[in-house]
Amino acid sequence: MPFMDVRAEDVSKVIGPATLLAPVSVTAPTGSCLVLRGPNGSGKTTLLRILIGMMPPTTGKAFLGDLAADERDPAVRAAVAALAGPPATYRDLTLRDHLVLLDATWAGDPETSDDRVAAALTDLGIGELGGRFPHELSSGQTQLFRLALTLFRPSEVLVLDEPEQRLDTSKRALVADLIAARRDAGTTVVLACHDPLITERVTAGDADQVVDLVAAEG
Amino acid sequence: MSVTADSERLTDTVHVLHGPGGNPARKEVAYTAYVAVIVVGLYGFPLLRSLVIAADREAMASALRSPWAALVLVVLVAAVAVAAREAGRVRGPVVAPVPWIDHVVASSIDRWASLRPWFGYSLFAALFAGGLAGLLVGAAFAGARAAGWWILPVSLVVGVLVGLLAGAAWLLGQSRLSPEPLTTSTPGPSGARSRPWVREVRRLGIHELRTQSSRSNRIVGGVHAGDLRAVRLEAARPIARGRGLHLRHHGPVMTLVARDVLGLRRAPAAGVVGLFLCVVAACALGATLGSTAVPPLVGFVAALVSFLGFSALSEGLRLEADTMGTPPLFGAPPVRAAAAHVLLPGTVHLVTTVVVGSVTAVALGADVGAVLPWLVMTTPFLAGGALRAAYRGRPPTSPFNPVPNPQMVALWYASPVLLCTVLIGAMVWGATRFPTNGWFVIATWVAAFWLFYSGLNRVQRENLAHRDV
Numbered sequence: 001m002p003f004m005d006v007r008a009e010d011v012s013k014v015i016g017p018a019t020l021l022a023p024v025s026v027t028a029p030t031g032s033c034l035v036l037r038g039p040n041g042s043g044k045t046t047l048l049r050i051l052i053g054m055m056p057p058t059t060g061k062a063f064l065g066d067l068a069a070d071e072r073d074p075a076v077r078a079a080v081a082a083l084a085g086p087p088a089t090y091r092d093l094t095l096r097d098h099l100v101l102l103d104a105t106w107a108g109d110p111e112t113s114d115d116r117v118a119a120a121l122t123d124l125g126i127g128e129l130g131g132r133f134p135h136e137l138s139s140g141q142t143q144l145f146r147l148a149l150t151l152f153r154p155s156e157v158l159v160l161d162e163p164e165q166r167l168d169t170s171k172r173a174l175v176a177d178l179i180a181a182r183r184d185a186g187t188t189v190v191l192a193c194h195d196p197l198i199t200e201r202v203t204a205g206d207a208d209q210v211v212d213l214v215a216a217e218g
Numbered sequence: 219m220s221v222t223a224d225s226e227r228l229t230d231t232v233h234v235l236h237g238p239g240g241n242p243a244r245k246e247v248a249y250t251a252y253v254a255v256i257v258v259g260l261y262g263f264p265l266l267r268s269l270v271i272a273a274d275r276e277a278m279a280s281a282l283r284s285p286w287a288a289l290v291l292v293v294l295v296a297a298v299a300v301a302a303r304e305a306g307r308v309r310g311p312v313v314a315p316v317p318w319i320d321h322v323v324a325s326s327i328d329r330w331a332s333l334r335p336w337f338g339y340s341l342f343a344a345l346f347a348g349g350l351a352g353l354l355v356g357a358a359f360a361g362a363r364a365a366g367w368w369i370l371p372v373s374l375v376v377g378v379l380v381g382l383l384a385g386a387a388w389l390l391g392q393s394r395l396s397p398e399p400l401t402t403s404t405p406g407p408s409g410a411r412s413r414p415w416v417r418e419v420r421r422l423g424i425h426e427l428r429t430q431s432s433r434s435n436r437i438v439g440g441v442h443a444g445d446l447r448a449v450r451l452e453a454a455r456p457i458a459r460g461r462g463l464h465l466r467h468h469g470p471v472m473t474l475v476a477r478d479v480l481g482l483r484r485a486p487a488a489g490v491v492g493l494f495l496c497v498v499a500a501c502a503l504g505a506t507l508g509s510t511a512v513p514p515l516v517g518f519v520a521a522l523v524s525f526l527g528f529s530a531l532s533e534g535l536r537l538e539a540d541t542m543g544t545p546p547l548f549g550a551p552p553v554r555a556a557a558a559h560v561l562l563p564g565t566v567h568l569v570t571t572v573v574v575g576s577v578t579a580v581a582l583g584a585d586v587g588a589v590l591p592w593l594v595m596t597t598p599f600l601a602g603g604a605l606r607a608a609y610r611g612r613p614p615t616s617p618f619n620p621v622p623n624p625q626m627v628a629l630w631y632a633s634p635v636l637l638c639t640v641l642i643g644a645m646v647w648g649a650t651r652f653p654t655n656g657w658f659v660i661a662t663w664v665a666a667f668w669l670f671y672s673g674l675n676r677v678q679r680e681n682l683a684h685r686d687v
Contacts, residue, residue: 052545071546072682082545090537092457092481097465104473106549113467135456149547159545 003030003156003186004065004079006051011060012216013046021046022216023059028209033179033189033202038213044192045084045161047213051190052082052159064157081155083146083163089134095121095145096130099152106154120152125174140166147175157188164195176201183208224327231322247339251346258354266358272515279364295380302384306391308453309434311340312419316431323427329420333427337389337419344385345378352377389418392430396423444613444627447540460484470550474558478534482562488530495527496567500574503596506646507589508579514650518643521596524571525638528600529607531563539608542680552681553674556609560601568597591659592649596642598666603638605673609680610634641665 006028013021021043028034036044049055050062053071062069067076089098099117108116121127124144129137137145143166150160163179164172176198183189183202193199203210232241270278281287314323314336323332356373359365399421433452440448460483468476482489502520506512538559541548548555575593576586613622613630622630645662652658 054545074551077546078549080545081547084545086544087547088537088541088544090477090481091451091454092484092533092537093465093477094461097477097480100465100467101473101477102548104467105470105555107470108467110467110469131461133457133461136458153547153549 003188004067005030006034006062006064006157006188006190008047008051008057008062009060011047011050011057011062013043013050013055014058019216021050021057022214024211024213025060026209026211028188028190029207030188031183031186032205032207032209033183033191034208035199035203035210036190036192036213037194037199037210039215042213042215044213048082048084048159048161048190048192052076052080052084052157054082054084079156080159081150081153081157082159082161083150084159084161087146087149089145089149091133091135094131094133095126095137095148098134098145098149102149102153117152120148123174123178124148124151125171140168140171143167144171144175147178151178151182155187157190158182160189160191160193162192162194164193164198169197172197173201180204224331227327228322228331241335243335243339247342251342254346254350258350262354263357263361266354267361269515270358270362270364273513275362275364278359278362282359282365291376295383298380298384299387302387303391306388306393307395307455309430309437310392311344311385311388312336312392312422312427313431313434314427316428316435319424319427319431324424329422330416333419333422337415340388341385344381344388346381348377348379348381348384349374350377352380386415389415392426393418393421395426396421442627444622444630446610446631450536457484471554471558474534474538474550474555475561478559478562481534481537482531485533488533492527492530492563493566493570495523495530496570497527497574499524499527500571500593501578503571503593503646504575504578504589505582507575507592507649508582508584510650514643514647517646517650518639521639521642521646522635524567524596524642525600525603525635528563528567528604531566532559532604532608534562535559535604535608539677539680542609553677556605556677557674560604563604564597564601567600568594571596588653589649592645592662595645595662595666598670599638599642599645602666602669602671602673603634605670606637606676607634609673609676611676611680611683637669641669 006026008024008026010023010025011021012019012023024043024047026034026036026047036047038044046055050057051064051069053062053064053069053073053076056070064076064079067073067079069076071077071080090101093101096117099120100113103113103117104110118127118130121130124147126141126144126148129141129145134142134145143163147160147163150158158179160179163175167175172195179189179191179198179202183205189202191198191202199210202208236242312333314333318332323329325332352373352375353370355377356365356369359373360367360369437449437452440446440452460480463480463483465473465477465480467473499520502516502523506514506517506520535556538555542552550558571593572590576590579589580586610630610633613627615622619626645665648655648658648662
């Protein structure tokens with residue numbers, strides 16, 4: 001699978017009188033990690049939504065490799081795994097079933113599916129919860145399940161909006177290691193994050209960056 | 219705390235909240251009842267009377283006096299009671315606003331005293347709805363001269379009693395969510411302790427009251443906004459059965475079908491209801507197509523029931539549609555995934571309708587070859603309707619009307635079922651009038667596959683249309 005970089009060129013977002021994102025340019029080279037920081041209202045989530053093509057910018061352009069960032073393009077959807085808001089889950093499927101379904105829709109190998117699903121859940125410390133339904137999880141476990149869904153699907157670009165939400169210290173360290181491993185495997189990672197532990201661990205490489213966004217006036 | 223003190227505290231609270239005019243809820247309930255009477259009188263009565271006449275008033279008159287009428291009534295009453303009890307688990311009759319629950323119900327005031335107004339509104343609503351429905355049915359039969367005017371008081375009394383039964387079941391559905399109180403000597407008005415409805419209201423726990431109140435707000439908000447996903451998620455019962463069953467990888471398409479099978483095994487009530495409705499509709503379709511003695515109106519009713527049956531089997535399709543607008547997680551292209559989720563309900567519906575409909579038609583003396591194509595054609599109609607229903611998106615707006623009016627939202631909700639009912643009903647009617655007319659046959663096939671294609675097209679449009687502005 002060819003990996004791709006992520007670029008935003010002078011993008012901004014204005015809705016009516018409100019400026020959600022002041023003009024900003026960022027680049028995450030292939031196989032690097034870009035961490036967006038900033039106070040509430042600085043436009044981290046807005047920038048992430050523009051980068052994954054869920055929201056068109058008011059000015060500027062965003063690219064994933066050579067592709068314009070527009071999730072209506074199947075190639076963009078195939079390339080980007082994003083956790084930006086709660087994903088839609090099936091209330092009649094267990095955690096394990098969700099990952100099997102995910103694997104099948106991405107044409108994973110049926111022979112190894114069960115093993116890979118078990119490993120993915122175990123990696124995030126929720127291996128013993130595979131038989132539970134989504135509504136039977138605590139808020140922290142729900143966040144880990146969402147991360148498992150996002151990390152399990154194949155992708156060239158991984159985008160996470162505050163992956164540390166509702167996680168305890170040990171789980172945050174676990175998630176940081178998993179993100180760093182994905183980056184080391186060549187996936188381009190962009191995340192909005194307030195957690196110093198995760199930020200430090202995922203930006204240890206030379207190409208990794210931390211960008212501080214500033215809240216727009218007005 | 220004395221009862222008088224409770225009463226004074228509640229009066230003071232209502233005065234603080236609503237001023238000297240008091241709580242306007244009573245006036246709102248009365249206005250709703252007034253509007254209901256007008257709507258039923260203007261639209262309900264003429265429509266039902268026409269249906270009785272169209273369905274052959276002689277046959278209806280004799281059916282009314284047969285034991286079957288009593289059996290149908292008993293089954294209907296039982297169904298209403300079961301539905302009311304289930305409804306009570308989601309949204310019971312005693313649902314006060316959240317601030318009232320947090321600040322008044324949670325205080326030391328007697329729970330019955332603090333919740334009595336909402337109990338009263340719901341009791342009135344149940345009795346009024348039952349009485350009005352009974353009166354409507356009685357008036358329709360009397361107006362169509364299928365029964366004498368004696369039926370009016372009888373139907374009114376029966377309606378009120380059914381309303382009372384439904385109200386009781388509704389309350390029980392809500393109150394039995396809370397455990398039995400540990401103490402049985404709850405203070406209250408003299409004699410109130412022995413009244414069963416007072417006991418049931420006092421049994422309501424603050425957690426359940428708050429949950430139902432919040433849920434009720436979200437359901438109402440979802441209905442107003444046309445967000446059916448939110449409504450469904452709020453109203454759906456959590457699934458916890460079939461934990462030992464596992465989804466297996468069977469390839470990109472068949473795993474989606476296996477997902478739907480697994481969903482029905484974990485929520486078997488939906489499967490049973492769907493199958494039952496498909497069988498009943500197939501019987502009616504077979505009878506209408508197989509015998510000229512059966513009124514064509516039955517075909518329209520069968521189409522409606524068939525849609526409901528197909529819909530009950532289509533939860534997988536609706537859940538797939540729910541993923542629209544979220545970052546893509548699953549790899550299947552949306553149209554292919556939607557088509558895969560139609561396979562299970564479509565197959566169950568097709569087999570049921572063909573087998574049961576053909577058997578019914580043959581039993582009435584018809585030729586299988588003459589009814590089979592029409593029975594088969596109902597499935598693409600319904601598959602298209604189910605796709606349009608699951609991917610209906612948001613209510614239409616325009617630059618002149620950015621917030622859709624209630625009539626538009628109601629029409630938008632009902633459009634898939636109306637479309638299927640009219641098209642299938644018209645097809646069955648035409649099949650009994652001019653079954654060998656080539657133009658009619660071609661037009662019907664074209665209509666069936668147009669509806670299915672338009673359903674798939676709707677999936678693609680929704681897939682492209684949900685990008686944020």
